[in-house]
Amino acid sequence: MAISKEAYQALEAIVGKEYISSDPVICEGYRSGPGGYECGLGYERVMTKIPGCVIMPRTTAEVQKIVKACNRYKVPYVPYSTGWYGPRSHCHVDDELLVDLKRMDDFEIDEKHLYATVQSGVIYSQLQEEAMKRGCYIIVGGGGSQCSAIANMLGDGWSPLSYRIGLPHRRILGTELVLPDGELVKMGSLATGEDDFWGEGPGPDLRGLLRGFTGLRGCLGIVTKMAIKLLPFQPERLVPTGISPHTTLELPVKRVKWINFTMPSKDSMKKAMFEMAKAEIGGGATKVPIFWRAIAKANCKEEFWDIWSQENEESIASFHLLRVLLIAFTSEEQMDYEEKILNEIITELGGEARRTRPSDESWFKNADSAGMWLMCGSYVSVDYVIETLEHSIPHGENYAELKKKFTPPLMPDYGDPGWFQSFELGHQGYSEFLVYWDPDVDTDGVDFFYLETSKENIRKRFYTSLLGPHQPLYLTGPAYGPNYHTWLLKVKDEFDPYFLCHPPVPLAHDAFVEKAEWMRPMKDWESPEIKHSS
Amino acid sequence: MNRRDKLVAIVGAENFSDDPAALESYAKDFSLQPAGAPEYAVKPKDTAEVQKVIKVANDHSLPVVQVSSWVHFHGATIPKKGGIILDLTRMNRIFEVDEFNKRVRFEAGVTWEQLTSHLEKKGFRIMMPLLPHPQRSVLTDHLEREVITNTVYDYGEPLQSMEVVWPNGEVFRTGSASVTGYPDSPSKGGNPAGPGIDFYRFLQMAQGTMGVVTWTNLKTEFPTQKDKMFIATVKDLNMAMEFLYRILRIRIGQECLLLNNTDLAAIMATDMKKEFASLRASLPGWTLILVISGHFRDPDGKIRYEEKALNEIIKKEFPEISFSDNLPGLPGSGQKLLGMLRQPWPKEITYWKNRYKGGGHSLFFITKPTLAPKFIDKMESLASRYGYPEGDLGIYIQPIEHNRACQLEFNLFYDPTSRPEVERVRTLASEGAKTLFDQGALFTRPYGELAKLVYDRADGYAAILKRVKKLFDPKNIMNPGNLCF
């Protein structure tokens, strides 16, 4: 057995025989790669392992007991909701226990008070449908409908609909967290009662341990239950239509409408977003990379390349598509009003409406996120950051320039500067940069690019989502805060004294750079020796 | 150099005091908390001086109590274990107003009065709690999560990234202000989250126990272009709650709140002696205040569709609700109220919570709106039991974010020079807190003796809080004796 017999027996006693296995075939099914988010790259190849054992708890109490048993027997473990996030959600050391949370799928909803309580096994499309049945909605993060709602709320959780709804941090209410030492902390209103409708307090807010912007990849405990804020929607149904692969939600256009506009320049798009926010209209506003239009049009990978190969730097630079979502929350008259105002803004800025399908398959129920892998069989976002619009736009442009040096092996995108969106009615802006490569050729260049983006952010003083466990901690740490890493590691050491919870995260990327021979020349920062586990 | 001399060397003699008479103003506040006894008070001018003071405090294991406002109501800044008062009121710079990103950055000592008038000149406003004291620190009130009167914005949390001096004296910037060289960076500080962990959360509702926040970024909004007041008399609070569930969910309105006659009279009376009693008697038991506003670009259009939706709901579902643009019998009161809602309390007038009798203790908590009437009944019955004058209870209900929750606030008025009144209010507040807490009231901001009540029940949470606190403040110098520390 990969973990000790005593440990296995202790764990089996917690969940029952049926829900634990160290059979090699069972464990092999939990391999991270070779396909998936960030898969096929050096990090995945070097840092991930097949679990030594897989366990499937059902309740918070079982999770707590499992964690305590791991502490007792010094078994490293990693929490796993869907495994969708790629290598960083999988085992990194030998003989590790993978805690598969899919059986934890309890669900409750209080539509009057606009929140739903979920366990880790509930995914976004389930939650969104239950919300929409009751006149509410949530943000389904860019990762897609298949994300565990909790996992995504801890590490991501935004989309163009964040124009209204904002940072996911704000939508985390009462939460249960099993800390790496097995202590259970109940946050928000759960600290003093059974109802989890409220997120803050009491007093200083321990939800600070949960995210740190884009999550800790499960190295600071296991969230077993979370109440998530719902937002009020409008009353008409978004009707599912079509047969796979052409399924979509038909929008009730008197209440929900996407409109695409061609704009004369990037600056005019930025201004449009500003004016929309000033007028306080809209439910979503995003620049659409031409790339995504090609994906949407293509029937297959080959057709995508037919379309994409027609593009060039000039066509990319001169294409400015703004996609705006209008939601008439209050009444149909709101739609008329907002559409009028929107058209006024667009006309002033020299834009023009394009014919837009009255349907959605990307954002309300993000059913096509897996399509990001269609073109090349690979994908990772090298940055996705919420800051301000004035940060987002140059951030994307900077990436586009940097990316040229690493193309190939990166897929040619003719200098496309990625997504940018307006969040929180113009208080924030969003930029995301996605890259693709052929996973069946030498991918070292992608590894270099990934790390180089971190250095570039530091050089150019951009904020970034890829902090904490996402990049070498001793590289980013001194540059942000400064020295945020010292605090993060203090917290980690306090609550995980044996370093058993998802080792060696948050130092996994540091370890990767040291382990991977081709990465070592990139190391030009100081760090102590990285311990992988106790 | 002894510690006193070190402090003088840092801030200068004119910004230092250990004179008991001068220190007395820090020893107590408008709360019912017993007086404390600070040893020193220092007024640093900037973050660098704050750092140095903190280092001295660490070296000498001296408690530090940070004070950013000129007035205090909850006892959080009364030193429980002596130490240094770190008075940040000199740090009152407004660094920049960022129009494009709707943001303002300012220091801890900036008051409501200062900030709102500055922003007004620049063409902005910020979301307001109800009539904040003009000399309170805007930063502190946001950190302490004062609830805003506006229910319609989905994103809540106006605070963005900030600067903090940790208890070890290190400076740190949270969120996107953490980039090297901020604000000389493409990053504007618009994201409060990270880096690494969400430090900003530890600083919220911390009553100064986790670190010294020296400046913050805050969301601003454009002013509304047109407003329409909707004021309704409410007899049946349960019905009013259902009404709010209905209309706030479809995003009607900007500001929306409920006040009972006592609170409203204390707010509206021009001359307390002459008007308060009659005004209170003439005002309805409850008043529902709703503001519908239009923004840039056809503000009338927005008001029109919201008003239409509102009227349709009233006609079909809530015929008992009848709105007017003024309080009954008080022409012009609607516009007066609207103006008040968008400003801090006027400096020249005694603060509204102290106007009636000189003293006012607020007992407030978060709950679900549907439960508010039950808590009110309970509190009224407790008030009667403890001899609190009938009709003297001020009650304020603030719906939060589409009415998914609300803050319920009881204002207990008393003459601070009358010992029996003080004791009566102290007892009522204490018993009220215990009873309501047992019935599910959520005290997220546990000031004074509420802390023991809350943390005895939330002992698991408190235990983890203490472990986190110890990482940042191993010597427990930051405002010890508050919360569970």
Place this chain on the structure above:
Amino acid sequence: MLKGKLKLDVTNLDNFEYDMSKCIKCKGCTWVDHIYMPGMTFSTRCPSATRYLFDSYGAYGKMRIGTAMLEGRMDYSDELLKILYACTLCGACDVGCKRNLDLEIELTLEALRIKAVKDGKGPMPQHKKLAQNIAEKHNRFGSPHANRNNWLPKDVKPAEKADVLYFVGCSAAYTSPEIAQATAKILKASGTPFMLMPDEWCCGNILYSVGMFDEAQALAKRNVEEVRKTGAKTLLLSCAEGYRMWKVDYPKLLDIATDDLGFKVVHLVEFVDELIKKKALKLKKKVDLKLTYHDSCSLSRLSEPWTPWEGERGEWGMVSPRLERRRGENGVYQTPRDILQAIPGVELVEMIRMKENAFCCGAGRGTKEAFPDFASWAAKERLEEVKAIRAKAIVSTCPWCKENFTQVLSKEGENVKVLDISEIILAAI
């Protein structure tokens, strides 16, 4: 093969190395299409993943296991065989994956079983018994071959020669004769002369499904040749599994296109639909029934015709020549619904998981024989949906579905009728 020559040939797992290695673990293979996600209940469409829970039982786990097998890192074991065979090959995973990607999941699963058999490890012992029955008695039950046509009603006489050849199949011949009888009567009522195979043998569905490629291929050759000899223009089936076998897997086994079989393969519902349009059949009799329609996998998701393909995979994983992928979009979904809705008195209520999202009955492709508990469990899961919509009857187009639902219902004592569509059509004539 990650790059280079490539063929959609299930006898060589190498052909699916790319597909296995590019599974991204999105679980589109397991969840109902997110657009149609009904909420917290009835949210999955993979019976194996839903029942056994460990990732290894979902297609996303199997792709990883397959990669390990190809890399020589995975030894055969009872658990591995269970993972490969406790699966109805219902195609939900294939369709789910192809909503967004171009991975051949179904073919990979078939190839894994073929490899297991080639390696001398598969199929399951129960399947070997079936194979023996087929070899000896030309039916999977091991019943006397001579009894194969005993189902024929006295008042129906097949023609000596006709354009339409009705292929009955083992189930309808031996265990669900009411389906064959209803089909024959429908043909008679519509004035459609039909013939039977002079000597009908098992179609070999089980053999192919469990990976016994050579045996299935031999049977396919024989059966196709026999049909060609009859000169039939149309091969009619009332069994979805048989339909898929003839239309899709026979061409696959013979490395030809469906169009090259030399005859059209149609299911009864397609034929009836044409008859109704030509006014050769009128469904006028009232059938007072609130019923629901279960999309049998092999008639719906898996029923698109087969075209052999070979070529190359190159840069970015692109294949050439261009490959028209079978994504399940053109399966037979609407036709049976149109028929049911045309019958007076019928109230058709849809289950929550319908069309390409349907939850397999659990019986097919060797599952029921090797894992009867799993098959019962799957049927029970499906029947929960029937209960949820309060239908009085469940109608399908396959005797496998009908038999499995019937067995479970009789154990549960629920008052829901299980009918084949042929029976409803007949009742409405």
